[in-house]
Amino acid sequence: MATTPTTAAVSHVGKIRASNQDSGYLGRHLYLVADGMGGHAGGDVASAIAAQRVAEADQGYASPEEAVEALQSALIAANGLLAETVFEHNELTGMGTTVSALVRVGDRLALAHIGDSRVYRFREGELEQITTDHTFVQRLVESGRITPEEAAVHPRRAVLMRVLGDVDASPEIDTAVLDIRPGDRWMLCSDGLSGYVSDEKIVQILGTIRTAQGAADRLVKESLDHGAPDNVTVLLIDIDDSEGASGAAPVFVGSAAQPLSFGQEEVARRPIRLPTLLLHPLKASAPDDAHFEPESESYLDELIEEDRRRAIRRRVLWAVGVGLAAAAIVLAGYLGYRWTQMHYFVGVSEGNVAIFQGVQQSIGPISLSRVYQTTSIAVDDLPLYQQEAVENTISADSLRDAHEIVDRLSAAAGD
Structure with a gap:
């Protein structure tokens, strides 16, 4: 069939x-x-x-x-x-x-x-x-x-x-x-x-x-x-x-x-609607x-050369973009770290009360704080509720505030 x-x-x-x-x-x-x-x-x-x-x-x-x-x-x-x-x-x-x-x-x-x-x-x-x-x-x-x-x-x-x-x-x-x-x-x-x-x-x-x-x-x-x-x-x-x-x-x-129509230029393109x-x-x-374009090797060579230049520009722009992105990440990291170092808290270091510079958080294995000053106040000499507070860390608004917290703990340890 x-x-x-x-x-x-x-x-x-x-x-x-x-x-x-x-x-x-x-x-x-x-x-x-x-x-x-x-x-x-x-x-x-x-x-x-x-x-x-x-x-x-x-x-x-x-x-x-x-x-x-x-x-x-x-x-x-x-x-x-x-x-x-x-x-x-x-x-x-x-x-x-x-x-x-x-x-x-x-x-x-x-x-x-x-x-x-x-x-x-x-x-x-x-x-x-x-x-x-x-x-x-x-x-x-x-x-x-x-x-x-x-x-x-x-x-x-x-x-x-x-x-x-x-x-x-x-x-x-x-x-x-x-x-x-x-x-x-x-x-x-x-x-x-x-x-x-x-x-x-x-x-x-x-x-x-x-x-x-x-x-x-x-x-x-x-x-x-x-x-x-x-x-x-x-x-x-x-x-x-x-x-x-x-x-x-x-x-x-x-x-x-x-019907065929001769001698008329193409009407302008219609505007693109917003949607x-x-x-x-x-x-x-x-x-x-x-x-x-006539099928000629010269034009093809010109097109290939244009593609080569375009590829080089893409690679350069990509490298510049990666470099700028890396620089932005480094700068953001640096500024972020500087911000953390403007903060303080009171905690424990080797059994004694200590003032830490930075914040209590960590990024993976990287700690965002360091011991700024270790005092002679033994944590065991503090009342029980203050021991727990120091072990959990006490935030301070400034270095001066951290010193005032240490002074209060020192007075409590002496009682």
Whole structure:
């Protein structure tokens, strides 16, 4: 029995950006996500044009290899169309978009990918990222210079090495043929989801919400709950072997679902609401706008050198911070000890009454007092109640007060 996907597509502008520069397409055979470069007025135009052009490849294919060729050709054609659009509307110069697309052919998937949108496979409770981000920070991760956790907060994480647009006449596109199984859940998303919602949370949602639409809605809500600084688009495809399963009618979401508008600068970002800022102080601010840099060793070397300088600054700041913290601890300890030495009490030292400087407490094995003066008054010569008082120590407000206490004990011992 042939497997048939059930699907869902959701796109949201987010809580900070004023326009949605993501596009998505949910077809009968083809599924894609495109994320326009936000630093240019045409980010929404780029993703919409690319999504609508690639969607023309939504048809049946004799083999997944044929579908791969069709996808690759569609992306190259979309790249040329974007260049033509910039030629006619030079105010859109520099616009570009990512594209991650899948075409289902029987029990296989054809994949084409460029940029940092992502394709994931959720199978038997395990989430696997199928695509590789075409970013400079990903290159740094692959070379072992930074960790994936550092890449997620790296100041250059928005620098793209490959995109569709007027920036590269012959962009390199990743392609692959992938197997599918009943029970698989495939997800395509923009970095508005993957950049702000953890893999653990995604796994929880994909593993507990049964319907594709419910899971897609919940994933977008999770991004919104994290402040949603960026546009977020999610497509889900469930592989089901039941006879009643069927895909939805083809639909565009995001900017591709709206009429194209040329020559308008992006509206200013919406102000951050106070509750969002308080709940998500680190993620509430809008991310840096994505931009393209040619894939060149000189730029990568520059980025590596910048990372090296940043690492040195971090080490210096860490050392200075540790030094200041240590100095503060030493100073606090010194001032605390000086404070204890301004106090006195009367107690017992080697069987005689003595005046102690400091306080009665100790810090572990360290005593906070010392014998200041030992008198000739034997504790055994004191009345019983005064013996107990001296053995339990008698606090004095000052050294003079301590001497007065000793004088009274001396008089009592002489009686």
